[in-house]
Amino acid sequence: MGHIDLRKKSGGSYVKNDIDLNKATNQIEIFDTGVAILAGKKTLHFTFQYFRICSIL
Numbered sequence: 922m923g924h925i926d927l928r929k930k931s932g933g934s935y936v937k938n939d940i941d942l943n944k945a946t947n948q949i950e951i952f953d954t955g956v957a958i959l960a961g962k963k964t965l966h967f968t969f970q971y972f973r974i975c976s977i978l
Contacts (some may be wrong), residue, residue: 936942 936945
């Protein structure tokens with residue numbers, strides 16, 4: 922089949938040639954995971970706080 926140029930298959934026209942796509946993808950994954958963990962932590966915190974207030978009333 923031959924070599925497949927990933928820059929052309931994955932929207933590489935928006936990325937400069939000197940940027941490493943694997944490194945950029947890993948950075949996005951780490952940032953996205955961190956945001957998801959923080960959002961889940963806050964959601965659980967507010968949920969338990971709400972039920973604690975409701976059980977007192």
